[in-house]
Amino acid sequence: MAVLKVKFTKTKRDKLAQILWILNWVSVVSGIILFSLGLFLKIEIKKRSEVMAKGDINSVPNMLISVGVIACIINFLGGKICYDCSDANKFSRWKLVMLPYIVCTFCFTFSILVGALMCYTMRNELEESLYLGLRDAIKFYKDTDIPGRCFLKKTVDLLQIGFRCCGNNGFRDWFEIQWVSPRYLNMASKEVLDRLKSNVDGKFLVDGVPFSCCNPSSPRPCIQYQLTNNSAHYNYDFLTEELNIWTKGCREALLDYYTGIMRSIGIAALLIWLFELSVLIGVRYLQTAMKNVLLLGDLEGESDGWLLENSFVETAKYNISIIKNLGKANQISTVSGINDPNINVQNTDCDKTNITTKSIPAAR
Structure with missing residues (x-):
């Protein structure tokens, strides 16, 4: 029907x-x-x-x-x-x-x-691609002198400004990497040397973020360094200063x-x-x-x-x-040569099979 x-x-x-x-x-x-x-x-x-x-x-x-x-x-x-x-x-x-x-x-x-x-x-x-890509981009943020990575700083800064975000998951991601290039570190400064020695990997880590994390709507000048140290800034509490920097991660x-x-x-x-x-x-x-x-x-x-x-x-x-008939047709075609009456199969032993062709009388 x-x-x-x-x-x-x-x-x-x-x-x-x-x-x-x-x-x-x-x-x-x-x-x-x-x-x-x-x-x-x-x-x-x-x-x-x-x-x-x-x-x-x-x-x-x-x-x-x-x-x-x-x-x-x-x-x-x-x-x-x-x-x-x-x-x-x-x-x-x-x-x-x-x-x-x-x-x-x-x-x-x-x-x-x-x-x-x-x-x-x-x-x-x-999400996985963004997580891995942003992690590497932030990691190489400081490598402005290395070919192939020299534009990552500009890319990350424009990304954070354009999408109003900071870091991969959040602004604390910048605390875990050295994002300041060694060429801008004063190795004669005791503070710099102390920070390098205090880290196992010899990295210059600070509780700060790049300028691109700053929120232009903040009523006070942007605080980029010592973000979690309330005593370092006047009338400052990092838990309530939501307008100081972007709190949303760039991955999100x-x-x-x-x-x-x-x-x-x-x-x-x-x-x-x-x-x-x-x-x-x-x-x-x-x-x-x-x-x-x-x-x-x-x-x-x-x-x-x-x-x-x-x-x-x-x-x-x-x-x-x-579909089944097509499958059977393929199986028949694969063994059709073995069933040919002009082919003689002789088993000489258990491991070998000799195939010989019968002689066909010539047409008179």
């Missing part, structure tokens, strides 16, 4: 073909939108690549870009097919192409759904930023998926209705259209049987 069977007159078939022709051109635009969203996300990730560890975070934008390009190609072809389907004589040219086209479109539509879901599942990978700030972008892209991709799915259903109805018209031979008469010719269970069983 056919699933969701609908009866179509010639007028309804013509209107459906015209509507699908228009919708396929709209789908070309949606493919361009998908491509643009993927390209935008890729550029945004590229902008912060210096504070991200290498990983699979580009899989989502690459997926969206690929699906967008495929959408333009498939829907352009679909528009041509639907335009010709308004004439039964022209449809005969596409009769053999329609079913493979629908199968390919179904796979492509499923890929859009996968891309939309990936926008919501890559948060963990992005960047994660919120990218999560917002991916959530918006995911919603757009889901809407495009629903739209493409509706177009696919319409094309399936048009294909089955036109196919039945040719079978009946009455081009002006009514015809039935459906999503599936049989029930879901019967269709699944039929497809599974096809």
Whole structure:
């Protein structure tokens, strides 16, 4: 029994073909939108690549870009097919192409759904990438004289100013690393030498942060050093001075930023998926209705259209049987040479098998 069977007159078939022709051109635009969203996300990730560890975070934008390009190609072809389907004589040219086209479109539509879901599942990978990338960027903040790292200081400073954040998890991350370059340390100073000797690794550690952590909305001049020493500053309590420096970590700030972008892209991709799915259903109805018209031979008469010719269970069983038969055919082809009557198999011992070919008399 056919699933969701609908009866179509010639007028309804013509209107459906015209509507699908228009919708396929709209789908070309949606493919361009998908491509643009993927390209935008890729550029945004590229902008912060210096504070991200290498990983699979580009899989989502690459997926969206690929699906967008495929959408333009498939829907352009679909528009041509639907335009010709308004004439039964022209449809005969596409009769053999329609079913493979629908199968390919179904796979492509499923890929859009996968891309939309990936926008919501890559948060963990992005968080790990940001954590490792920011950790290394802060670690090499002082290396302004080393090639390959000389721009990290500027990158981190602009990041902290732009996203109003400080450190990786928070401002205390700067207490655990030496972020002041040795070239700016006075080695003749007793205070500097004492700090270097007091650390096991010989690092110059201070309870201070770079200037980019300062909050310009603070009513007092920014306090960068001895942040946790209340007695070092007049009328100061580091637990209540929330406006002095940014307290949010850059990992959290960047994660919120990218999560917002991916959530918006995911919603757009889901809407495009629903739209493409509706177009696919319409094309399936048009294909089955036109196919039945040719079978009946009455081009002006009514015809039935459906999503599936049989029930879901019967269709699944039929497809599974096809897959099994293909597997058996491959097995038979691999051993067909052994069953050839012109080949004689002689076992000379337990470990060796000699294969000899019988002589075939020449044709007279």
